[in-house]
Amino acid sequence: MEIKVNLNNLKFRYEVYQLFNVYYPMKEIKFLEKEEADYIFYIDEEILRFEYKDYCKEESLGEDIKNSLRRFLFLCLKDITHDVYPWGILIGIRPSKIALKLIKEGNTEEEVIEIFRERYLAHTDKAKLCIDVAKAEEKIVNRDKNNIAIYIGMAFCPTKCLYCSFTSNPIGVHKKMVMPYLEALIKEIRGISEYIKEKNLNIESVYFGGGTPTAVNDKEFMMLMNEIYDNFIKYNNVEEFTVECGRPDTLTYNKLQTMKDCKVNRISINPQTMNDKTLNLIGRTHSSEDIKEKFKMARELGFDDINMDIIIGLPGEDHEDMIHTKNELIKLKPDSITVHGLALKRGSRMYEEFILKKGMQMTPQEEIIKMYEESRNLAESLGLLPYYMYRQKNMVGNLENLGYAKEGKECIYNIQMIEERQTTIALGAAAVSKVIFLEEDRLERFPNLKDLHEYISRIDEMIERKKNLLDTLY
Secondary structure, eight states: OEEEEEESOGGGHHHHHHHHHHHSTTSEEEEOOGGGOSEEEEEOSSEEEEEETTEEEEEEOOSSHHHHHHHHHHHHHHHHHOOOOTTTTOOOSOTHHHHHHHHHTTOOHHHHHHHHHHHHOOOHHHHHHHHHHHHHHHHHOOOOTTEEEEEEEEOEESSOOTTOOSSOEETTTOHHHHHHHHHHHHHHHHHHHHHHHHHTOEEEEEEEEESOGGGSOHHHHHHHHHHHIIIIITTSOOSEEEEEOOOGGGOOHHHHHHHHHTTOOEEEOOOBOSOHHHHHHTTOOSOHHHHHHHHHHHHHTTOOOEEEEEEETOTTOOHHHHHHHHHHHHHHOOSEEEEEEOBOOTTSHIIIIIIISSOOOOOOHHHHHHHHHHHHHHHHHHTOEEEEEEOOTTBGGGOOEEEEEOTTOOOHHHHHHHHTOSEEEEESTTOEEEEEEGGGTEEEEEEOOSSHHHHHHTHHHHHHHHHHHHHTTO
16 A cells, blocks of 8 residues: 655655554655645645545644644544554654653653643653653763673574564575574674773673574584683673573573673573463564463573563464463563564565565454553563663554563663664674764764675784774774
């Protein structure tokens, strides 16, 4: 389905496109001549006018031109579709930053909520959420340029999930690349470790993600973990060492024991859903019982900071499915949960194979809102508080990704990553380093090569270029 829009002033094309994209996600939005368009949006120095079939509405243009036209268009599309989007006209990635800025300017919490409601048409609960997250992040956010984070990326997964658009390679197809990749990654680990020691930098957190870190065999995993420990953990005062054990079908007792031996103090066992039919549909080669078994194994080995991720809006799921996932997680009692809204990304199999070719229908908006409410009930039942949040384009329901944690169990790496106030040195194929210049309030990115062969063959070049960029800060 195409959304055909006539806009008389293309200077505001971006704002208009973004609001149409809220109400018509994954539809192709085209700007056409008036006679070809279904939606007509007219803007002049004083008047806003919107027409669609028998619907016509006019309003005076306010002094804050962009927000004025956003509010007007948002309300027109709400009238036409009858859909409810609680974030209003806010389309940015980090809305909690707006709340924090308003508080620092001297506004009370009640005034911040009113600004969110009036200026951005956001619901009260979203404004309160922004305030809560802003307060939590402000306690942890970095203020010292010599504090850094390390990210290490595994380039392999057991299989590629239906919704995934990340750079991850099914390990069964790329077995011959595993050892060359690990050797290149170890070379990068050692090279960056030397640089950190030379510059006397403090590693606050280490995050081993992917891909799936536990996709390799026990021996390969131990080899890599020992390198991470020897180079980043052993001689540094690292507060947090996280390993994503996202796929329980790759998690073994030996790998958990290796993590314990290497001082990992936070792990993530990610079900995404506790409904077996959905797990099968999205390409996860494990059951909900496997999740429970591996979670119990980790607890018995002494892991007392376990996160679990869930995704709202997976194909075929509704409110009842979310209730089942909620009830199963309440029994497990994780120390934190991260609630993701399904992001419909064009690089994923879901988009290419199901949405484009098979016309898959996504979860209706009213169901999405109910499912998010269940996730809040889950957090409340577990005694977890919101501590970090970000939003993405093309999320079902146009809602948010939200981390909840027990007090004292907030993920430091997640907060620093979202706030972008701490340098992150990222290692592995497709990993993106962010060098933060605090005094200048700017950052520079350095992406490693995505292709496995390129990453392996050009590892020396990437290490040197990364060091050269870091030299501009240190």
